[in-house]
Amino acid sequence: DGGITQSPKYLFRKEGQNVTLSCEQNLNHDAMYWYRQDPGQGLRLIYYSQIVNDFQKGDIAEGYSVSREKKESFPLTVTSAQKNPTAFYLCASSFLGRGGPEAFFGQGTRLTVV
Amino acid sequence: GQQVMQIPQYQHVQEGEDFTTYCNSSTTLSNIQWYKQRPGGHPVFLIQLVKSGEVKKQKRLTFQFGEAKKNSSLHITATQTTDVGTYFCALIQGAQKLVFGQGTRLTINP
Numbered sequence: 001d002g003g004i005t006q007s008p009k010y011l012f013r014k015e016g017q018n019v020t021l022s023c024e025q026n027l028n029h030d031a032m033y034w035y036r037q038d039p040g041q042g043l044r045l046i047y048y049s050q051i052v053n054d055f056q057k058g059d060i061a062e063g064y065s066v067s068r069e070k071k072e073s074f075p076l077t078v079t080s081a082q083k084n085p086t087a088f089y090l091c092a093s094s095f096l097g098r099g100g101p102e103a104f105f106g107q108g109t110r111l112t113v114v
Numbered sequence: 115g116q117q118v119m120q121i122p123q124y125q126h127v128q129e130g131e132d133f134t135t136y137c138n139s140s141t142t143l144s145n146i147q148w149y150k151q152r153p154g155g156h157p158v159f160l161i162q163l164v165k166s167g168e169v170k171k172q173k174r175l176t177f178q179f180g181e182a183k184k185n186s187s188l189h190i191t192a193t194q195t196t197d198v199g200t201y202f203c204a205l206i207q208g209a210q211k212l213v214f215g216q217g218t219r220l221t222i223n224p
Contacts, residue, residue, distance in 0.1 A: 031210045042120075042202065042216040043157070050210045058211070090156055096210055102147065102159035103204075103212055 003027065006091050006106035013085075013113050021076045021109045023091035030096040032074035033103065036060060037088045046089075049074055050096060078111065085113045118143075120203055120215030128223050133190040135218035137203035146186040147204040148177060151217070157202060160188075190220075198222050 004025040013019045023032065031050050035043040035058075045058030049068040063082025068074055074093075078085045088110050094103040118139045127133055137146060145164045149157040161170055163179035163186060170177045174197075176189045190197055203215040 031212075033212055035214075040219070043214040045211065045213055048211060056211070059213070092157075092212070094210075094212070102162060103149075103157075105156040105158070108156050 004091060004093050004104050004106040006089075006109050008109060009107060011109055011111045013111070015113055016080045017113075018080060019078050019085075019111065021078070021089055021091075021111070023074045023076065023106060024072055025074075025093045025104075025106075026072060027093060027104060028071070029093035029104070030071070031094045031103075032068065033092040033094075034058070034064070034066065034074070034076045035090045035092065037090060037108075043090065046076065085111060087111060117213070118146075118203055118205060118215045120218055122218055123216060124219050124221075126221045126223065127193055129195060130192050133193050133197070133220055135188050135201050135203075135220075137186045137188075137215050139184050139205075142183045143186075143205055144183075145206060146179060148186075148188055149202045149204060149214070150199050151202065152199045155199075157214075193220070193222050195222050195224055 007022045033048045034046040044060050046064050047066040049055035055066050055068050065077045088108050090108045091106045092103040095101045118137050120137050147162045148160040151157040161177050166183050167181045168179040174191045178187045200217040200219045202217045
């Protein structure tokens with residue numbers, strides 16, 4: 001089945017530790033995105049990538065890092081520099097193209113830092 | 115970059131009542147997308163609007179893009195409990211930066 005997979009679904013970490021969230025897609029999509037969602041809040045863009053080995057900061061990139069070594073994969077690292085890392089993280093992907101093609105989302109990872 | 119304001123933030127209705135959420139921009143938009151996120155779930159694409167004055171329907175859902183392409187609306191006729199969730203508008207900024215409005219959370223009293 002084609003789709004976008006995030007793992008793990010739930011993640012617990014101690015304060016001060018870096019943690020990497022996985023995002024894999026087999027939809028042959030060019031663009032990939034990471035969003036953060038806090039309870040009752042909207043989606044805020046962390047990073048996005050249009051092609052392999054290239055990515056751009058979104059609106060809240062501080063304290064996060066990404067890589068795009070393969071078209072299928074776009075892992076997100078939440079570093080110890082992120083002051084409030086506890087949140088719901090969503091990965092998405094889409095084809096490139098005019099008119100803004102639809103984005104497909106993974107199931108999300110709920111990160112809790114204690 | 116372009117931003118969109120989505121109103122209202124919350125809406126509670128009785129089952130069977132209508133519901134509308136609005137997405138407004140101060141600048142002209144090239145396109146607008148709408149997504150639905152069920153409680154505990156992930157956003158799911160509903161539709162994309164591109165043309166000025168465009169109106170599209172999906173069963174009880176009606177989507178409109180303003181004539182000036184600065185606003186859009188999603189109207190649900192005769193809400194059902196399955197309509198519960200948060201509705202987001204979204205737009206592409208620049209090449210491929212997909213940004214979302216704040217969302218409207220819809221709750222329904224059965």
